[in-house]
Amino acid sequence: MPRQTQQVTIKDLSTFTKSLRASLQQQDAFPSHAKMLSLVSKAAGFDNYQHLKAERPATPDRPSRGLERALRCFDQGIMTRWPKQTAVQGLCLWTFWAQLPANVDLREKQVNEVLKSGNSFGDHVLLRRSLIDHRLVTRTRDGATYRRIEQAPPSDALALMAAVQRPV
Numbered sequence: 001m002p003r004q005t006q007q008v009t010i011k012d013l014s015t016f017t018k019s020l021r022a023s024l025q026q027q028d029a030f031p032s033h034a035k036m037l038s039l040v041s042k043a044a045g046f047d048n049y050q051h052l053k054a055e056r057p058a059t060p061d062r063p064s065r066g067l068e069r070a071l072r073c074f075d076q077g078i079m080t081r082w083p084k085q086t087a088v089q090g091l092c093l094w095t096f097w098a099q100l101p102a103n104v105d106l107r108e109k110q111v112n113e114v115l116k117s118g119n120s121f122g123d124h125v126l127l128r129r130s131l132i133d134h135r136l137v138t139r140t141r142d143g144a145t146y147r148r149i150e151q152a153p154p155s156d157a158l159a160l161m162a163a164v165q166r167p168v
Contacts, residue, residue, distance in 0.1 A: 006053060008044050019043040066091055067156045074164040079119040082126065090134045094157035095164055096127060097136040100148040111137070111146045 010016045020043040024031070031039060034049075041052040063071075070091040073083050083089050099114050100106065108128075115124035128146075131137040139146045153161070 010044060016043050064156055067159055070160050071163060077164050081121055091156055091160055093131055093134050093136055094153050095161055098161050102148060102150060106146045
């Protein structure tokens, strides 16, 4: 289960630590993680940890490391460089996948047009092969016809697509 970040504002640190110390002295052994969360929450003035979570909504998580790295490969909606890590490469390819029409057979030239317009490092062939390797696009055995594979993009891919939308 992923961690949820919870922020606690302590108005009086002295009162907080006195309350926490008193609770810890009542314990026979060192408290478990769950018990410690409850003790800290009570010292901060809440009934228990669930009360703390309900009062203070979780802070938004930072973007994943892969998403941050993928975002660095784009400038104003154009891919400026090819990332080194395979996972980041796959994430970047979703932006091209989204630009291909759904359920339509495309010629290689049509796919190349989309790829050329979306990158400035000049290697549309690498992008086309990678789309196939990452199972985002299929092609016929003779390489004449390409088709986007319909699937739900992962959350990082959706965030990347939203962040790098090209200005119209």
